[in-house]
Amino acid sequence: MKLKAFKAAFPYTIPIFAGFWFLGLTYGIYMNVLGFSFVYPMMMSLVIFGGSLEFVAAQMLLSAFAPLQTLLVALLIQARHLFYGISMLDIYNNTGWKKYYLIYGMCDESFSINYTVQVPDGVDKGWFMFFVTLLNQLYWVTGSTIGGLLGSLITFNTQGLEFVMTALFVVIFLEQWLKEKQNYTALFGVLSAVVCRLIFGSSSFIIPTMVCILFLCTVFRKPIEHAGEKE
Amino acid sequence: MTLTQQIITIALCTAGTVLTRALPFLVFTPGKAVPPFVRHLGKALPVAVFGMLVVYCLKDVSVMTGNHGLPELFALDVTIGLHLWRRQMLLSIAAGTLCYMILVQFVF
Incomplete structure (x- = not known):
């Protein structure tokens, strides 16, 4: 085993x-x-x-x-x-x-x-x-x-x-994107990170990004769950 | 810093790491029902986090200066294109990385 x-x-x-x-x-x-x-x-x-x-x-x-x-x-x-x-x-x-x-x-x-x-x-x-x-x-x-x-x-x-680490996460992100029935959360993740990176700079944007993701996943809970249940 | 202070510093870094990894498991123990909202987050967060990790890996790329992030852009296209075509994780990662190494070592 x-x-x-x-x-x-x-x-x-x-x-x-x-x-x-x-x-x-x-x-x-x-x-x-x-x-x-x-x-x-x-x-x-x-x-x-x-x-x-x-x-x-x-x-x-x-x-x-x-x-x-x-x-x-x-x-x-x-x-x-x-x-x-x-x-x-x-x-x-x-x-x-x-x-x-x-x-x-x-x-x-x-x-x-x-x-x-x-x-x-x-x-x-x-x-x-x-x-x-x-x-x-x-x-x-x-x-x-x-x-x-x-x-x-x-x-x-x-x-x-x-770059091997970047490629790894890109492939995993892509796999998950193809698997999920809704793509709101994938977009929330990328957009929050990009916007926070631009505002807060490269050394301190992860915490603001997490707050944004949490906020968006809370506000859009209904549509996310609804889209996830389709098919 | 004395050796003892160094050991305490390393121990505190370890404690901080372990705490962030273990906290959800300590709060939501197997016997108790996980609140629906947390269950929703458990499903919604991973793909968002993967997106965040991709951006994290690329955080020091500058679009305005240097080579304008072109090697990253090309290598990402190769990785994504190949993955959509063959769906072979190792192949996509290896080809994308090799492409990036060639670009930064010989082209840019």
């Missing part, structure tokens, strides 16, 4: 392997250049397991100790996970003890795969999601550890490889 789930899960994580190794290496090198031992990126990737926050945490470690501010920044950067949890309530709650790890490791990529993928017949969905999450974390931790070990020794021409 486990082997079957692993074999089904692995192919979906290949793009994430490319993306996480690239970003993980970059993060490890960044930490190395800032003067941290490889133990830091390794441990931080293992316990925090959240890319953008880890980059910010590197700067925090170099500044004065400010616990309250640290917690607040962490909550703000990671707030989008609240939406993931609301969407995964039923799906993760039926997985026994694996639920705890699935919640702990619910990064953008694991959520996207686990929410979207229709698991083939005969494959256990719980184990499938478990392996997707585990493999993704493994890629991230090994990538940042190697980056931290090698530091700036490695030079490689991988310029542009970061």
Whole structure:
């Protein structure tokens, strides 16, 4: 059962392997250049397991100790996970003890795969999601550890490889768009993000975007539910 | 910062992350009925969030300066076009990424 789930899960994580190794290496090198031992990126990737926050945490470690501010920044950067949890309530709650790890490791990529993928017949969905999450974390931790070990020794021409993450989310968005009976919410997401990006700038538009999405999904609840029930 | 302070800082980042990931599961425990509004959000939010993540990935693209986001635009067209044609997730992602890498390394 486990082997079957692993074999089904692995192919979906290949793009994430490319993306996480690239970003993980970059993060490890960044930490190395800032003067941290490889133990830091390794441990931080293992316990925090959240890319953008880890980059910010590197700067925090170099500044004065400010616990309250640290917690607040962490909550703000990671707030989008609240939406993931609301969407995964039923799906993760039926997985026994694996639920705890699935919640702990619910990064953008694991959520996207686990929410979207229709698991083939005969494959256990719980184990499938478990392996997707585990493999993704493994890629991230090994990538940042190697980056931290090698530091700036490695030079490689991988310029542009970061686009693999964009392509992943575009394909997942497209799949979901084709699957849904209504496209209001898809448009709400894109439009809110674009407008908020233009107004608030690239470093602080996620929270306003979330507020806009929440507002639109509340105001247009009736039409969304109505359109979703058609056919 | 002392080592203890560093450990506390990392622990707080971990706590913040875990809290945002676990909060909905703590509030809506399996035994209790999930309010219809939250159920509605659970269905409505994912596709909106995927749209937001796409924009997040492209947040530093500048349309006015540099190469005007043309490599991104081309690579997105390749990814979307190929995906609508073949519906093969890995193929669409690989082709789009390769196209982007070639464009930023050799063309722009």
